[in-house]
Amino acid sequence: MSNPTFERPEHSIAMWGAPGSGKTTMLAALSLALIERDGPWKLVGADANATSVLLEKSAALDRQEFPLATIDIEKFRWLLVGSSPQQDRRFGGWRGRSRDTRAPKIGLNMIDPPGQVYAGGAAQHASLLQSLEESRGIIYLFDPTQEYIAGDAFDYLHGALLQLASQMLAKENETSGRLPHYLAVCITKFDDLRVLKTATKLNVLTQDPSDPHEFPTVEDADAPTLFRELCEISARGSARRVLNALERFFHKDRLKFFVTSSIGFYLKPGTAVFDPRDFQNMVRLSPEAGRDQDSEKGAQYRIRGQARPINVCEPVIWLAERLLAERQEARSGR
């Protein structure tokens, strides 16, 4: 990571997405992803509550279970902690005075609301809007599989977005005409067969040569292309509006797309390389799964193998870095 900081600024980052889009699962995968990822960053709780949340969520995923659906808005403070840079005497002058070697820390106030609060009439809607207004980074989750079935992503975006814009853009000192947030748009469930096939069809799949598992990936630059294509499969045809709304309400240069999966691809025990014939990591528990889905009780799902999150920490780190840079620019008067 470049640009390490020795300050401890606070950044509020809110999760946004329809129910079941994977907000909580992504948070659960974040710590694991950072551990598996090369780089200095790690995630710790800033207090006992936040540490407890971190442990509980990570533990559930580690047990190959999905974390419970969020019922009320949860807020917790995490810290992205880097590594202490080596002492550098080259620029320390003739006395050999070293640079500050404290590990960089970025405070993240995470806001994890249940998806239903993004519906306009939800009970906690006002509280959510306040949280969104206070935050400057948003992780927006777009679940293409859910959009294919229900096509409700726009429903859980539009109402809250309009109200947020109404609150923030109506202010007299607001002149840009767009919301000030940095927005990381995450296309979730990349591990799903349909999503992977769409990416293959678009020819946007690549492979990181340094990845020992040879998992397919979609580079961030190609993520918007995949997003546009996936919008076309919306059950109600309203997904295109999602993209339009995001581009209309947020600054384009503050928008970035990521293709993610919180549980990643399945690897057979004893193998270390991605198998394109058997990679789906989410399975139904019941052998009568086909019938269960339509039954009153619903389906029972679990994670088939070890969770190997894909592109989960990148949106968070991107947001944290952007917010940090913005604050430093503001302080330096630029």
Next chain:
Amino acid sequence: MSDPTPESSEPGAVARPARVRLHVEWAVEGKVPGSSGGYGLLACSRGGLTRKSFTDIRNRYVTGTPKELPQITIGWAGGREHTRLLLIIRRWSDQTDQFGRKIAATHYFSVPYGQLEEQRVSYEGLYHALDDADLVFDEAAPERGDPLKIDVPVLDPADLAGRVDDVAAGVAATLLSEAQVCLVGGESLTPLERLRFLDVVAALLPYGMRSRLSASTWTSGTADHDIRLSFTSTVPAAAHQVAWGSEVAVPQDGQAYYEKLVEYRDHLPEVVTLLAADLELRGFTPEARRAALVRLSRFGVTPQDPADEGQVAVFHAPAAIEGALRVCGDHLESGDLTWLTRSMGYLEMVIADREGEFGPEEQAAYREIVQARRLLAGSAELHGDLRDSLRGVVLRIAYGPVLTREGLAHIAAQLEKMPIDLLSALTRLETPDPYVRLYLAGRLGGPRLPELVRRLGVDDLVRAAAEKPYDRYVVETALDELDQRGRRDQDGNLAAALQEHGHLTEAIAFAYPRGERRVRRLRELLVAAYGPRPDRMAFAKIVPLSLQPEEALLLAAAAGLFGPDWGEAFLSASVLPALRDARYSGKDVDRIRRDLRIDRDVPVATDEPAEVPHLRDRSVPSSPSPRREVPLNELPVAGTRRRSSKNPRSLELWFWVLILFGVLTMVATLLVFFRTLSDTASGMGPNGDGREPVATDIVTTGPAIGEVRSAGGPER
């Protein structure tokens, strides 16, 4: 209305606790199984609470995403006659959503508080009666479900009292503070055991407090919740943590209540009964908390049968109150704080029953006891809360409910110095008298000051400052406030009020011993009242001199004689000497004179011999100069003073000097007069053309040397 169901009286029947029938409204929150949607209200009963009401309730009773279920939350809704007690039960359903996640079903139950008027129920009783309730609704009309009718066992004080332990007492007392209480370490307890604990805690408070009590068997440390008491694994930063099974650190505010509970630990069934009988709707405001303490304090001193009027009358008789005050004094002296609080409890009860009304005669007797036993001075052994409580009780009985100036003087006379906490206690009495209010405000200062003086009008402030005996704090506080009001409002009210009270000059002179400060303070007040540049009319109102006709004539003549500087002379000759007479120091008078821009003082004519050295030198030589023979009749007589001004020779000399001066003045005047007359007659005027002479006119009488040269004129 409730339907109490009596115990069965049939022979051989198993004894069954009395039950009360309640009508309960309800709502269900959850998800449609197999759906991708979020949580929402699925159905509710018809009745007073609508779908929106339940949605609001759901919004208020946020507890966080549960780790384990069932979870039971108790709460309240509505107010006054619409108050309802809530029981919220959240359980896992056996259903999952589209993503295979378990769905939590939350049942909301609402019991109108009025139904508990005759019989109280416990939370546990409600839980057992409602947990298995079958909530039936038609999917086509999910908001038209039938309300429930349930039979709930009547609250059993003995059962609850039997489960009281030190943690429950400590937690109950802690709720009588501002703290949000979180219990940690209770993971081994089942949800029902936790609910039973919450029930015991609630039983140690007046029943009416349930109308504002929220508690839960579990809350998340990461949810923004307002649940007052809950079990949790992680405690929010601002909450008061209680470790399960450990000693409770009861905050100061709840300490007195806790001590009472400990004191009555051998009579808990009766205490719980007493508290359960208190149905009055109470919140957790400071007043309500005090009332709860009063209620608990009644235990043991209230006549068992409240209907026994005679006994009540004896309890409330002045002699009994006097006795209690003396007992308080005895305990205060002996340091027996337990019995002191007990006696205070009795006095609290008397105050409540008599609504703080005591006759002047009985109060006079109480005041004597208070003074003699030094009840207001307190004791070093008394901690802050107890001392405050004692003072509060004593003040309300002997000096309340309205603190008069006489009462205040009586209190002040007992103490060398008025402590701040006593002053604060005094402000809790009614203080309609502006003087009393300013007396307290001035001494308390700080943030309390504006609150105390805010409601006083300008008239009140001026009148209080002018009232005798003057009090420096009263005057200063009033002046500060008047300064602000006058400068802010500029509406003439302050000027009018000041005119009625002599512009507070006496009060200011009292409050400010230093002359310079006095004048400055008075001038600031005048600026506040009349503005920085008052006009003549304002001046007349500030200094309303009422001269007799002959005095006015004399002043007019003297002013005419003295010319434009007569005002300065007047200040110098009349005002400054008067200030001197008022014992202003010479330094102060000099400073005032400089402020008034008076160059020098005018000698004052007095009967004392003027110090005129040359006259004295002539009459009584002090130097060893050659002595002149003085006739005997001109020598000063011992014990008398010679008045040099009556020296015939001096008078004669002055007479001739004045005559000479007069003649010379007359001659000079005549010369000027005739010169002017002749100029005017020749038509020249002073300048020959009727204009006043100016320098240029004089120069033009002859050309300048340079001009002649340049013009080529003849040279001499």
